Amino acid sequence: MKVLSHETLPLRQPEDVVLVRNKVRNWMQEEGYRLIAQTRLATAVSELARNALDYGGGGVARLEKVQNGSREGIRVVIEDRGPGIADVEQAMRDGYTTGSGMGLGLGGARRLVDEFEIWSQPGQGTRVTIVQWR
Amino acid sequence: MTSEQANPIAQVLREHPQDLLEQWIQVQMDAPWVRLDLIGEAEIRAQSAELIELLGAACQSGNVSDIQADEWGRVRDFLRELSRSRATLGFSPTETAQFVLSFKMPLINMLRQASPSLDMQVWQTMWQASVLVDDLALYLLDVYMTSREQVIKRQQMELMELSTPVVQVWEGILVLPIIGTLDTARTQVVMENLLQAIVETASDIAIIDITGVPMVDTSVAQHLIKTVTAARLMGARCIVSGIRPQIAQTMVNLGVTFADITTRASLADALAYAFAQLNMRVTRNESS
Amino acid sequence: MEKIPILKLGDLLLVSIQVDMHDRLALALQDDLTGQVVKHKARGVLIDISALEIVDSFIGRMLSNIAAMTRTLGAETVVVGMRPAVAITIVELGMALNDVHTALNVEKGIALLESLIREREAVEAHEGPQP
Numbered sequence: 001m002k003v004l005s006h007e008t009l010p011l012r013q014p015e016d017v018v019l020v021r022n023k024v025r026n027w028m029q030e031e032g033y034r035l036i037a038q039t040r041l042a043t044a045v046s047e048l049a050r051n052a053l054d055y056g057g058g059g060v061a062r063l064e065k066v067q068n069g070s071r072e073g074i075r076v077v078i079e080d081r082g083p084g085i086a087d088v089e090q091a092m093r094d095g096y097t098t099g100s101g102m103g104l105g106l107g108g109a110r111r112l113v114d115e116f117e118i119w120s121q122p123g124q125g126t127r128v129t130i131v132q133w134r
Numbered sequence: 135m136t137s138e139q140a141n142p143i144a145q146v147l148r149e150h151p152q153d154l155l156e157q158w159i160q161v162q163m164d165a166p167w168v169r170l171d172l173i174g175e176a177e178i179r180a181q182s183a184e185l186i187e188l189l190g191a192a193c194q195s196g197n198v199s200d201i202q203a204d205e206w207g208r209v210r211d212f213l214r215e216l217s218r219s220r221a222t223l224g225f226s227p228t229e230t231a232q233f234v235l236s237f238k239m240p241l242i243n244m245l246r247q248a249s250p251s252l253d254m255q256v257w258q259t260m261w262q263a264s265v266l267v268d269d270l271a272l273y274l275l276d277v278y279m280t281s282r283e284q285v286i287k288r289q290q291m292e293l294m295e296l297s298t299p300v301v302q303v304w305e306g307i308l309v310l311p312i313i314g315t316l317d318t319a320r321t322q323v324v325m326e327n328l329l330q331a332i333v334e335t336a337s338d339i340a341i342i343d344i345t346g347v348p349m350v351d352t353s354v355a356q357h358l359i360k361t362v363t364a365a366r367l368m369g370a371r372c373i374v375s376g377i378r379p380q381i382a383q384t385m386v387n388l389g390v391t392f393a394d395i396t397t398r399a400s401l402a403d404a405l406a407y408a409f410a411q412l413n414m415r416v417t418r419n420e421s422s
Numbered sequence: 423m424e425k426i427p428i429l430k431l432g433d434l435l436l437v438s439i440q441v442d443m444h445d446r447l448a449l450a451l452q453d454d455l456t457g458q459v460v461k462h463k464a465r466g467v468l469i470d471i472s473a474l475e476i477v478d479s480f481i482g483r484m485l486s487n488i489a490a491m492t493r494t495l496g497a498e499t500v501v502v503g504m505r506p507a508v509a510i511t512i513v514e515l516g517m518a519l520n521d522v523h524t525a526l527n528v529e530k531g532i533a534l535l536e537s538l539i540r541e542r543e544a545v546e547a548h549e550g551p552q553p
Contacts, residue, residue: 001171014444021476022442036326039476039507043515046478050445069169069226070280108479108515329506336526363518364509369502369525369534 001075004065011078012058017049020061027063028074033134041074041132044109048078048128051105056080056126066131073114073133081125088120144193146244151186157240158182167232172223181216185237188212227279228272235268291323298324300331307408308337309401313346316354325361332370339408340365343401345376355390362395371396371411375404426451428458434535435459435497436528438470448484455488459495465542466535467492470528472503482517489522498538499523502531 009020021042028038045061052059059080066075085091092106106128110116115131147154159179162168168178188209195205202210213234220230242261246252298320301309310328332340342358344350350358362372375398377385385392398404409416424447429436435458437451455467469485471477477485489499500523504512512519523538525531 014446018442018444025475036322036507036510039511040514042476043478043511046476046480047515050478050480068171069224069229070283071224105479108517111514111516112511326506326510329509333506333526336530338526338530360510360513363513364506367509367512367519367524368504368506369527369530 002067003075004067006062006064008060008062010058010060011049011052011080014053017046017053020049020063021046024063024074024076027065028132031065031072031074031134033074033132037132037134040112041076041130044112044130045076045078047105047109048076048130051128052078052080052082052126056082059125071133073131075129075131077127077129079125079127084122084124084126085120086122088118092118141193141196141198142245142248143198143241144190144196146241146248147186147190147193150244151183151190154186154237154240154244155179155183157243158186158237161236161239162233165232165236167229169223169225169229172225173220181233182237185209185212185216185234226276228276231272231275235272238264238268298327300328302331302335302337303405304409304414306336306338306412307405308332308335308340309343309405310340311343311346311401315349316344316347318353318357321354321357325357325364328361329364329368332365332368337370339371339373339411341373341375341401341404341408343376343404344374344381345378345401347376347381350381350385352388352390355385355388359390359392359395373398373404373407375399375401425454428454430458430462430464433463433465433539434532435462435464435467436470437468438473440473442476443474443481443484445480448481452484452488452491456491456495459492459497464492464497465539467497467499468528468531468535469499469501470503470531471501471508472505472527474508475505477504477508477512479515479517482512482515482519485522486517486519498535498542500525500531500535500538502526502528 007023009023010016011020024045025038025042028041049061052061057080059078059082062077062079064075064077066073092110106118109128109130113130114133115129117129118126119128120126159175159182162178162182163175192201192206192209195203197203197205200206216233217230220233246257298310298312301311303309308328308331310324312324316324328340328342331337342361344358358374362374365372373396374392377392377397377399396407398407406416424441426437426439426441426447435455437455439451441447443451458464459467467488469488471485474481485501489501492499501519502525504524523534525534
């Protein structure tokens with residue numbers, strides 16, 4: 001997969017979540033992605049960015065325009081250096097929450113995007129990579 | 135040239151298949167277009183070895199120029215299958231063509247070694263010219279395929295839109311008659327169009343009529359349910375009409391229930407229900 | 423601090439969300455609305471989200487909470503103007519918002535609120551006022 005351009009944004013406060021998801025939408029709008037794809041990815045990013053902020057103590061979001069052969073897409077990597085998730089499989093299940101949300105964050109985000117990958121190590125942090133193809 | 139007098143290509147293929155294979159694998163592995171994300175080295179090796187063997191057999195016939203001839207039937211079959219499988223895997227047309235083109239280097243290398251008297255300078259110039267022409271042809275192929283794909287994509291979209299019109303049958307009532315097979319992609323477009331039409335016409339009720347749908351699988355049923363739920367979130371109600379007995383049976387067998395969804399046997403029943411919901415009544419004029 | 427304005431119209435409260443909602447703003451609106459329902463003895467709340475391009479699970483939960491809280495306080499809530507792409511996304515996220523009343527636009531929303539309030543008053547007249 002080739003990265004055509006990228007940008008990294010911080011996640012330190014609730015306003016940053018809005019900034020990041022809007023950036024994703026703007027990118028996709030400029031590139032002419034369908035409205036539904038824009039909404040899906042931006043919503044997934046919103047869920048994951050909130051997780052990084054609320055549970056990971058903040059982090060960064062890296063937005064990338066990528067190309068794989070003739071396919072184009074947007075990849076977003078959201079990373080924190082928080083306590084990590086001990087049982088990733090459990091955390092992916094709907095309704096699982098340790099905080100104030102509905103517990104739909106991870107599982108919900110996965111349903112919204114074309115590709116979803118999670119890495120987490122207790123004590124080291126969590127990194128979620130999602131891709132939406134054109 | 136006759137078959138008794140062995141052709142150099144046939145000879146190289148017969149005498150050095152292993153060297154050819156190793157060199158060819160090397161070329162493919164080092165190439166910028168190799169797609170190890172789609173196919174493993176072991177498979178590339180197996181396919182390369184098979185093609186060398188088939189080429190060898192075909193060339194033994196003495197015919198090394200007309201690949202449409204009967205002797206080349208197995209090579210053509212092999213390439214047809216390879217092309218089909220690579221297309222499915224997601225290889226581009228040029229990446230697929232590169233597989234065969236990349237065999238030129240090892241083959242010509244072996245031929246050159248077989249004739250040491252050949253002038254290096256001449257050989258290199260010829261090689262350069264040959265690669266240049268290949269690259270130009272591949273570029274042309276790539277551009278051609280891209281523009282053709284765009285045409286196909288546009289036509290697909292147009293067909294999808296054409297095949298499922300959203301009709302406003304009365305103020306506040308939309309009907310979406312679906313005709314033909316529903317696949318996931320089409321269902322998605324159809325449903326998005328319906329929701330958009332609900333907003334544009336401010337319709338309270340949308341009837342999805344699936345009388346003309348021969349089959350519904352689980353993913354299509356899920357999309358139907360999602361659409362009905364999404365319409366509710368927007369403030370409109372959906373009615374699904376025309377569920378044929380076979381479809382109802384399949385859905386029960388699949389474990390899909392339309393429990394929370396209003397359904398009616400026919401479009402007429404759904405329309406009557408919609409009028410009632412909007413406090414409207416259809417009456418017949420008293421004949422005088 | 424930024425705040426989402428709440429308009430009072432008879433016994434209804436109207437909110438039109440025109441800004442991108444971050445979580446603190448959503449929580450503030452939730453507090454503010456419930457406070458205003460009590461203060462004005464409102465019978466209905468209308469929330470217009472037609473300007474919202476993204477509704478994630480947090481905002482979805484806020485809408486759900488507001489509906490449940492105002493109901494306890496004697497007011498019905500109707501959410502209007504959800505965009506198609508937002509509705510599809512919410513469904514795929516796994517939220518149904520079954521407890522939230524919805525309408526296509528403000529006009530239909532007010533009509534729905536009025537009928538919900540009438541229904542509720544009829545029930546209350548029959549059963550006596552709720553504790």
